[in-house]
Amino acid sequence: MIVPxxxxxxxxxxxxxxxxxxxRFLKPALWALxxxxxxxxxxxxxxxxxxxxLSQVVDPISGISYGSFAVPxxxxxxxxxxxxxxxxxxxxxxRRKGDELRPLVGIAAGALAIGALFSxxxxxxxxxxxxxxxxxxxxxxxAGDITGAAQLASRLAGSRQYYYNTWYxxxxxxxxxxxYGAFVASFAASVLMIVRRRSSYEQVAYRWAxxxxxxxxxxxxxxxxxxxxxxxGEAWWWSGKVNMSIMMWLLYTAYLHxxxxxxxxxxxxxxxxxxxxxxxxxxxxxxxxxxxxxxxSVA
Amino acid sequence: xxxxxxxxxxxxxxxxxLMAITVGFMGSLGAQSFVGTVYxxxxxxxxxxxxxxxxxxxxxxxxxxxxxxxxxxxVVMGLCVPKRLLSRGALLGVSLGMLLLGAxxxxxxxxIITGLAVYLCAAxxxxxxxxxxxxxxxxxxxxxxxxxxxxxxxGLLHLGFIVMALVVVALQHSAFMLPASMLSAVxxxxxxxxxxxxxxxxxxxxxxxxx
Numbered sequence: 421m422i423v424p425x426x427x428x429x430x431x432x433x434x435x436x437x438x439x440x441x442x443x444r445f446l447k448p449a450l451w452a453l454x455x456x457x458x459x460x461x462x463x464x465x466x467x468x469x470x471x472x473x474l475s476q477v478v479d480p481i482s483g484i485s486y487g488s489f490a491v492p493x494x495x496x497x498x499x500x501x502x503x504x505x506x507x508x509x510x511x512x513x514x515r516r517k518g519d520e521l522r523p524l525v526g527i528a529a530g531a532l533a534i535g536a537l538f539s540x541x542x543x544x545x546x547x548x549x550x551x552x553x554x555x556x557x558x559x560x561x562x563a564g565d566i567t568g569a570a571q572l573a574s575r576l577a578g579s580r581q582y583y584y585n586t587w588y589x590x591x592x593x594x595x596x597x598x599x600y601g602a603f604v605a606s607f608a609a610s611v612l613m614i615v616r617r618r619s620s621y622e623q624v625a626y627r628w629a630x631x632x633x634x635x636x637x638x639x640x641x642x643x644x645x646x647x648x649x650x651x652x653g654e655a656w657w658w659s660g661k662v663n664m665s666i667m668m669w670l671l672y673t674a675y676l677h678x679x680x681x682x683x684x685x686x687x688x689x690x691x692x693x694x695x696x697x698x699x700x701x702x703x704x705x706x707x708x709x710x711x712x713x714x715x716x717s718v719a
Numbered sequence: 720x721x722x723x724x725x726x727x728x729x730x731x732x733x734x735x736x737l738m739a740i741t742v743g744f745m746g747s748l749g750a751q752s753f754v755g756t757v758y759x760x761x762x763x764x765x766x767x768x769x770x771x772x773x774x775x776x777x778x779x780x781x782x783x784x785x786x787x788x789x790x791x792x793x794v795v796m797g798l799c800v801p802k803r804l805l806s807r808g809a810l811l812g813v814s815l816g817m818l819l820l821g822a823x824x825x826x827x828x829x830x831i832i833t834g835l836a837v838y839l840c841a842a843x844x845x846x847x848x849x850x851x852x853x854x855x856x857x858x859x860x861x862x863x864x865x866x867x868x869x870x871x872x873x874g875l876l877h878l879g880f881i882v883m884a885l886v887v888v889a890l891q892h893s894a895f896m897l898p899a900s901m902l903s904a905v906x907x908x909x910x911x912x913x914x915x916x917x918x919x920x921x922x923x924x925x926x927x928x929x930x
Contacts, residue, residue, distance in 0.1 A: 630915040634908055641883060641904040645897045655778040660756045667752035670745040677742050681735060701749070704756075712760040713770065 595639030602632030660712030872913025879906030
């Protein structure tokens with residue numbers, strides 16, 4: 421039921437954002453998208469609460485329970501969904517240059533919602549990796565293979581302790597999705613600045629970039645000790661995803677540094693180039709997770 | 720944003736030079752990260768068993784290229800710290816002193832890591848001094864902003880970078896790794912927030928003809 425409603429709201433957002441004649445309906449369309457995505461998020465939260473109540477891991481030999489899974493709300497099939505929700509809220513609430521930026525950010529939110537529905541599929545195929553692992557454990561135990569079930573229980577207990585139930589997984593991804601949302605708005609303003617050559621857009625781009633930089637930095641730095649512990653002995657800093665994340669952070673840091681000297685002659689070109697490059701790095705960082713194998717990757 | 724109403728022109732130039740060098744090294748490391756990722760992606764797809772055979776060599780080459788850049792970035796960051804406190808001449812002396820201290824320690828212990836750690840600790844001590852003086856309203860500190868909160872933010876931000884660099888360089892296998900990482904996260908976030916939002920000039924519009 422919720423998926424068709426989200427799909428209709430998404431189409432409405434994309435149409436009203438793309439067709440100037442009906443752009444006055446963009447804000448109601450964004451309200452609809454935010455509302456339906458939020459309703460869907462409530463369904464997903466309920467699903468995760470039920471998982472937490474029901475997904476016990478028990479060693480079939482000793483009978484010891486390892487506990488249940490507090491699966492974070494932004495992994496596997498739910499990543500794009502959360503990003504789409506964050507972006508639709510930003511598109512709806514942005515004030516400075518909001519009328520000009522909203523269509524661009526709205527299109528981005530709509531594109532992410534489409535990606536969430538057709539690629540992520542959080543309602544049709546929820547948490548595929550987690551549920552596949554858990555089902556296999558139950559199936560093996562049900563088939564009477566106690567030793568195999570004990571091995572799988574041990575493996576699940578490990579992933580529960582070091583991945584699903586860690587505080588880090590409840591802090592690192594949402595902080596990054598918040599920053600990604602702000603950076604989309606910053607990029608839209610940077611594009612308008614380059615096209616229209618008006619400094620007021622630069623000011624808006626900077627405001628969104630600095631807002632995004634705070635959760636980006638916090639999210640990445642809280643990830644550092646986890647990476648050191650979880651990937652000890654591995655050169656994790658040269659894995660594709662980590663590598664690109666560091667590049668993105670370096671570029672945004674360079675952008676905000678360079679922006680301090682915006683009034684120097686010709687400096688705005690450097691700042692504009694860094695703003696665009698930083699956002700391209702963000703997109704590549706996200707994609708790298710799925711195409712370049714390595715630590716912090718699902719390729 | 721207008722750089723410094725209160726800062727002498729020579730200071731501005733020095734600030735700008737350090738900023739340009741910092742941005743240059745960050746851009747260079749960013750470019751290396753990008754090239755490395757693209758190569759890694761290509762090698763995974765085309766070279767059989769590259770993860771087992773080719774990747775260790777790739778990591779060695781990447782480390783060898785990045786190490787001097789990271790060391791240079793840490794050195795520049797260390798030089799950024801006392802610039803708030805000292806005149807250009809004194810700054811040069813202190814910077815050279817810090818470099819010498821790090822280099823001598825590195826030579827005596829035959830460890831670049833120890834040398835860098837000592838250099839970072841020296842930078843950290845000076846930075847704490849700068850922050851205390853800033854909060855106390857001490858005169859003689861030069862910043863790009865007049866706001867005391869923004870100045871404190873800039874100081875905390877740089878201290879956060881120093882602590883994070885210390886974690887990466889020297890504390891990875893220490894019991895202090897986790898608390899030091901959390902400290903750097905707090906310093907970087909609070910420092911960035913103050914530096915971004917307490918600076919009055921960040922709210923001022925830039926003249927249209929500046930673009």
